[in-house]
Amino acid sequence: MSSTVHDAHTAHHEGEGEHHYQPQVLTMPHAEVTQTVLRVASTMGRTYKLALALFGGLFIAGFIAFIVRAQDGFDTFTPWGYLMATFAFIFTTAMSAPIFSVTQRMVRSHWRRPMGRSAEIMSVAGIVGALMFIPLVLMLPNAADRKSIWFGFPGAPHVYQLAGLIGIALLGMAILYVSSLPDLAAIRDHGKGWRKSLATKLAPKFRGTPRQWKGVKAMLMVLGALYFLFLIGVHTMIASDFALSLVPGWKDAIFPAWHAISGLQSAVASTILVTFLLYKFGGYKDYISVDQFWGASKIMLALSLLWMYFWLSGFMIFWYGRQPVEQALIKLFFAESYRFPWAMAVCLNFAVPFLLLIWNGARKSMIVPTIVACSILLGTFFDRIRIYVASFSVADVRADALHNIHVEPFLENPPPHLPGTADVFMILGGIGGAIFLIMLAMKFFPPISIWEVTEGMLYRKKKRFLKREIMVMGKPD
């Protein structure tokens, strides 16, 4: 942003000691990109295998913990709060991640090219998410005889919730499939072993004709727009059925939108984290540069500010309203029972990103955005616990719960519900399972989008202008 920032790649200009940062312009031949990316994507190191085994083990342990907890039945909400929080965490982070790729593709930013694929790959976590979601949805009582956003639609909320969640998981994976079609074709032509045969099955016909390219791009636009609508919609549904309408008297229109903003913020954060891991340990040093972190951290900063702003907009109304219901809600969610996770969420989701990322120098590095991304992910985790464990612990779904609240608010605040052993294993299992799937998928789908990176190389040219070299950026309509 500011032109006074120092950087190693820059040249002197007009003798005033001013430095100009030059974005990385890749200049290797296309074939080389294809070759190296495919090679890296198909090798599995020892550490990788160990990590895969660890996360797989965690997933199995979590599944056993779920079976143990399920012995006690699904009649009360409270014991399942942490499973819901874990699901919500996976949904807000990994399952929402493709939105990063979708939006950046829509605004045609160039720096996103090496990052988009890893965001899309995270959609495979939807498999774990859907598995966790099914028992949770079945716990919800029918919408017919209680207050909910469904107004007693037949089949609500179960059918719509499941359709929404499975829909978004499938859409995410569909985006992954379509966007990697050209790369799968490359695996089909240059790969070996099971990868080759699988890729041949998945992309039998892609030859790279102009029509096919047009088709891929149009498909990505359509799927992207659908994905965006689904994401906002599913965030809204989950936030209202698993939190808002369970808590008597909670009437809060911004909450679903805030939940969605949190999803966008975590999507950027998880993409940044994965991109950093790919750079550091994945062997893709050539394709990932500080550009990606610089660009994405601007968005992360903006979303962190929005996160706080949305929260404040809602809180302000309750704070000033001072109605007994509002006071009870503030005590439950922010001030008393769940103030620790809330304080953590504010620090990690707002204070840390804000204080670190306002500095251009910090944004224009790899390590600071990664630290902030970790902080946001951790903060989101605490925040989901705060929302869902708290909601599940006061859940009252009787038909007249909302009416009673006006006379007798739930004045006695429940103490915070702490996780038991089974809860800890379910948390670890859920997150472990998601990571396991993502790691596995990265060994088949190239985590660097070969065609988008090579396309980017076409649009960026270096040119001489007056006394120095500058970059010319193509702006196709």
Added chain:
Amino acid sequence: MQDRVVLGHTPQEVDARINRELLTNVLYTERRYWIIVGFLALVVALAGGAVGYMVNKGIGVSGLHRPVFWGFMITNFVFWVGISHAGVMLSAILRLSQAEWRRPATRAAEIVTVFALMTAILFPIIHSGRPWRTMYWAFPYDFARGIFPNVRSPLVWDPTAITTYLTSSIMFVLVALIPDFAVARDRTKGVAKAIYSVLAMGWRGTPRQWRLQIVAGFLLSALILPVFVSVHSIVSWDFGIAQSVEGWHSTVFAPYFVIGAVHSGVSAVVTVMIILRWLFHWENYITKDTIDSLGRLLIVVATAWFFFFFIEILYSIYTLEDAELGLRKMQFFEAPYSWLFLTFILTGYFIPVPLWLFKNVRRSFKWMFITTILVNIGMWIERFLIIVPGLARKQGLTFSWSTYHPSVIEILLVIGSFAFVSMNILLISKVIPLIPIYDIKEGEILKDEIKIGKVTVPAAKREE
């Protein structure tokens, strides 16, 4: 796809032409200009008379009564604050994101911001019971009697936020104007030259001056953004924190108002730009590309706004409380509110947005003019529908329920505010170039193209 206007073949030629064409409005005046300004001045004078009458006789001359204590004037206040959100939205955000098409739109947007704010801030003052006391209380604070203003009141946050926003947007305009003032200084004589010399602050176009101006522009852009968001949030809290009005006490109000403001503001900028293009013959600068891009932006903004509108309704009625359901029933189904609601929802969203999806509409000045005007009709009614029905049906004590009809005075004030803003924009166009000359020149220099295979793709040089 993009049709770029070729302004000349050598840089000098381009420069000279830009200077000539964009300074037209400052240096020469057509007759129709004075006719329009004269007509607007007449309307403003009429509205001024209405204000005087109201101050003299009392608020009784309006249609307000218990319990509808706020009506047209506050609606109009919210509307103009909303319009003022266009300037920063376009200038700051697009500057920070380096969108090339922003160049011809920024100055007009900023000017709309400044005058819309100046108009908006008049309304809370004249609508108070004792405007002379309000002035005394607001500037300066009433320290003499040791009573500090009540900082818990949104009505103290309002002037604070709005004056901050007004000050910073004036600064924003002036910083961007310095190079253009210098151009005007070099082309005028006498008193005008002296004034421009002062305003240009010794601008000579040295690299250091340019760098400072760019840094200042970026800094102001970044700093003005939180102000921009806060202003309409605070305006929304005028309503939101009122727990006694069912339709106001909604948590979504702040972002809902902000995005709605951007929706109406950007639309207003499109309208203004199309009028100015016709009035000052700026066919070469305000091109189809410009309004096409603005149209696309509007689709996104409008849809986001519609989402907030939707969840505001959904989450207010989902608890099925009688008071809330009754209020919504009145808003949607009972005349005259039902007619207003229908007009609002059609003109605010369902007519313009589907039309904007068509490229031909986005690239047609006539259609964009019509649709953006429709949006602002809709958004004005939206504010009215937020403010008045909620007040008319307050709480369960049905004995006091009422309705509201504006008086002639209030209608005059609303019309007058539109004339006032338009007149001010036209008057200031005699003093400053309404399209940033230096910014257009910069865009001309940065224009480039690259060849990919057989295709030539328009491109832009990037400094960073």
Added chain:
Amino acid sequence: MAIERKPEPKWVMVVDADRCSGCQACVVACQAENNVPLNTDAIFNQKRAHEWIRIERYWVSGDPDKRPDEVDFKNLKVKFLPLMCQQCENAPCEPVCPVYATYHNDQGLNVQVYNRCIGTRYCANNCNYNVRFFNFWEPVWPETLRNQLNPDVTVRSRGIMEKCTFCVQRIRRGDRLVKRENRDFKDGDVTPACVQSCPTGALAFGNIKDEKSAVAKMAHDDRHYRLLEEQGTGPNVIYLKKVDLHAAEDKAHE
């Protein structure tokens, strides 16, 4: 040596809806006591009438299957609800005033300072009970009523808000009385005009901190409730429910 201060009283009004006959004597008494501008036909039609205390009248259908406007008059019952400023503990009108024209005093009253008021009317918007009144016009009294104005009460000019004060001028007189006699408040020291004029004794006023006072006893009546209590405003007016022999039937309509 510290001066020992007597604890401030806390003023409460009790309205027994069962005794209210809707005669409007309180409304007239209030009008006369507090220099409330005249509600002429014109003003009334503008819906700008000032009634610091008003009698809200609600029709109740005697037939459980029909709405009040559908039954014939024999089956129609009426309920009166005298409504004045509730002097809320947690008054929504107070935080929104930019100039502190309305604030809480130490006797639990929500007071209005006419001099400070600039007439933003925000307090009235944020009042749950619609009991704040704005002077849309300069108040005028016919020549014949000039000498009727109460010298203890300010005549409000146009452009400012006003509302029930619990007859603060009488409370001040009571203050002076107990100070002079150096004793605590007892019932009868302060009687607002509406209470004084009520023929059926539906209104009672007193210091709720004094356990012997009538209001303290009535506050614990089984029938007591406060208006819009769920809004958390904490009104200082306590209502006693109307005793209704057919209450069970009416429940269906509430």
